[in-house]
Structure formats: C-alpha cells, structure tokens
Amino acid sequence: METLDILIIGGGPIGLTCALEARKNNLSYIIIEKGTIVNSLYNYPLYMRFFSTAEKLEIGGIPFISTAPKPGRQEALEYYQGIARQSNININLYEKVERVFKEKEIFIIETSKGKYTSKNIIISTGFYDIPNMMNISGENLPKVRHYYTEPYPYAKQKIVVVGSSNSAVDAALETYRKGAEVTMIIRHSEISKSVKYWVKPDIENRISEGSINAYFNAELLKIKEKTVIFKDRKGTMHEIENDFVLAMTGYLPDFDFLKNSGIELQGECLNPLYNSETMETNVKNLYLAGVVCGGKDTHLWFIENSRIHAEMIIQHILSK
The missing domain is CATH 3.50.50.60 (FAD/NAD(P)-binding domain)
Incomplete structure (x- = not known):
C-alpha cells in the first residue's frame, strides 16, 4: 500500500x-x-x-x-x-x-x-x-425539514419557518411568493444582521405589511401532525394550523x-x-x-x- x-x-x-x-x-x-x-x-x-x-x-x-x-x-x-x-x-x-x-x-x-x-x-x-436540532417533541415528523431546496412543494401550504438567518429568510420569501401562508418563529428580537443586504429590506417589508407573519423573541415548543405550538415574547402560548415546518436552525x-x-x-x-x-x-x-x-x-x-x-x-x- x-x-x-x-x-x-x-x-x-x-x-x-x-x-x-x-x-x-x-x-x-x-x-x-x-x-x-x-x-x-x-x-x-x-x-x-x-x-x-x-x-x-x-x-x-x-x-x-x-x-x-x-x-x-x-x-x-x-x-x-x-x-x-x-x-x-x-x-x-x-x-x-x-x-x-x-x-x-x-x-x-x-x-x-x-x-x-x-x-x-x-x-x-x-x-x-x-442539522442543529431543536430537540422538541415532533421534530422527527415527516413534515419537518432541516434542508430547503426550492419553494414549489410548499405552494398553498401553511408553512412555519424557524430562524432568521439567510436560509430562513430565503425560504420564507420564496415560499410566500409561491402562495404559501408563512409564519416565522424567531428566537431573537430582529432579523439577523448577517442576512444579505439586498434581501434584508425585502423580508422586513413583507413582515411590516403583514404578508409574512413573524413572531420575535419566540420559541417553537411542540410540533403536531396538523398544528404547531409556540410561545411569543410575552410568554403567551399559540397553536396554529400547519402543513410543514422548515427548521432553518443551522x-x-x-x-x-x-x-x-x-x-x-x-x-x-x-x-x-x-x-x-x-x-x-x-x-x-x-x-x-x-x-x-x-x-x-x-x-x-x-x-x-x-x-x-x-x-x-x-x-x-x-x-x-
């Protein structure tokens, strides 16, 4: 050898x-x-x-x-x-x-x-x-994706995007523009400063106008077959209908x-x-x-x- x-x-x-x-x-x-x-x-x-x-x-x-x-x-x-x-x-x-x-x-x-x-x-x-796992109940369900490739599978679906980095922002914007109902759950108080400078205003404007729902200082707690459960910045619990979770957690x-x-x-x-x-x-x-x-x-x-x-x-x- x-x-x-x-x-x-x-x-x-x-x-x-x-x-x-x-x-x-x-x-x-x-x-x-x-x-x-x-x-x-x-x-x-x-x-x-x-x-x-x-x-x-x-x-x-x-x-x-x-x-x-x-x-x-x-x-x-x-x-x-x-x-x-x-x-x-x-x-x-x-x-x-x-x-x-x-x-x-x-x-x-x-x-x-x-x-x-x-x-x-x-x-x-x-x-x-x-993938950097969230370690929460339901993370192993088939509807949870830690990788995102393209928006077409998510057309007309209720999507939760976890995170606020480039991958999360791209997923949120692209799926929204293909007809998805998008909710972002973000641990921090704002969109990540590392997001590409030509994309950051786009996501912030979509959130500001209400086209994309975003919860800041929030945490996803549980993923169920047809819903997800999370808490917002005030600690209030929410359960919303959901078809897919895009966990862009790094x-x-x-x-x-x-x-x-x-x-x-x-x-x-x-x-x-x-x-x-x-x-x-x-x-x-x-x-x-x-x-x-x-x-x-x-x-x-x-x-x-x-x-x-x-x-x-x-x-x-x-x-x-």
Whole structure:
C-alpha cells in the first residue's frame, strides 16, 4: 500500500484548493469525499446566490467567470466541478471516511470502501451535513425539514419557518411568493444582521405589511401532525394550523469524528484546537482547513477567507 504525503478528507472548495496546492508542490495526495464534488454546495437551495463576488470564490488562481455580480449555486457547481475535471484532481467520490488513527508516525484511514496510509491528513469537511436540532417533541415528523431546496412543494401550504438567518429568510420569501401562508418563529428580537443586504429590506417589508407573519423573541415548543405550538415574547402560548415546518436552525461539523480523530475541542462552541499560523491541530501532522475550524461558530470561516489555509498547510508540511 502506497503511503501518501497527504490525504484530504472532504472535496469542497477548500479541499480542492488543498489538492491543487499539494500537486503544485509535487506532493502525492488523494481526496476522499462521501458525496459528489462540492457536495455541500450541491445540496444548497437551487436558487441560492453567494454573498461574495466571483473573484472572491476563485481557487488555484483559476478565474471564475460569472454572468451576475454574485454567482449562484449552478455557476459555482460548474466552476468547482469543472476545476476537478480539467485539472484531473485525484478524488474518490461516494466514499466515507469512518476512522482515522495513527501507528507511529503514519496515519491509517479506514473508509467505507478501503484503507489508506498517509504521512499527513487535512480535514476539510465543512458543516452542512448535521442539522442543529431543536430537540422538541415532533421534530422527527415527516413534515419537518432541516434542508430547503426550492419553494414549489410548499405552494398553498401553511408553512412555519424557524430562524432568521439567510436560509430562513430565503425560504420564507420564496415560499410566500409561491402562495404559501408563512409564519416565522424567531428566537431573537430582529432579523439577523448577517442576512444579505439586498434581501434584508425585502423580508422586513413583507413582515411590516403583514404578508409574512413573524413572531420575535419566540420559541417553537411542540410540533403536531396538523398544528404547531409556540410561545411569543410575552410568554403567551399559540397553536396554529400547519402543513410543514422548515427548521432553518443551522448546521454543525461532525464533532464526534473530530474527537475520535484525537482533536481537542474547547469551550461552548467546541472550537477545534489548532495552530492559527500552520492549521496543525494538537495531533501532529493532522490539519484543519475551511469552515470546520470554527466549531459551532459556522459563520466564522467561509470560502473567501479560508482559501489561504491550503497554502499555509502545504508550506508547513514542506518545512518539516
């Protein structure tokens, strides 16, 4: 079995960047990805647009040509998957990494399809695969969705949207415009300040005019087959008719996988321990790249500001 210089876990934009940087420096590598290329992006809402402009999403010095100022999901899929094809990136798809451990100075990586050995590992797994659960009664009912793709299934339905971030706001506006009766249940006192600046006035105006019902400082308590129960800012209980619940409560990294790989997690946000200058964790030769570095604070890192991780990691590996 060949011992690789680097095994990269996760084939998203940052994982691809790490692969390009490794190859540029003549290091042997492979990406192991449990889904398709840029799998998380593939599962984004169909009409999602990035906050960043195209040049800030570029990787490997390869231009990202977009027809709009801010690229959408499909353009990004074409760009990143196109890079993987044209650059002939060494990537295994639909293969899940199940276990990582060390024997002396070499990592053993067991997957759903085989076993690998590598001198170094880069974990670049993002955070989109594990929903941040509400842990309330009825959350397991079929009408509850933690992922939103498009509005058409919700036409003429009574929808509860939980949350006030970009995903919640997009879901509320799009389903409303396809004829849904939308109620937003929001823990905070206002729409999130992180909502895209060109969308925020739209949702605030729809709420102000009463087209979308919104309860601030509110909490969803129970989901039933035909209704939901929640309390408002005054503590008053409400039960309203409901067909679907779109729980846009965010997503989390796979903390169990990180811990089982030997990485220490710190504080309430379960921040992985790593050196901010090299991206090396407390496990020697095991690195983190991209959104996974932020623990529960998934808004800390994104493509635009974590592209640099690839060069930092590869330079540290070469320096040893």
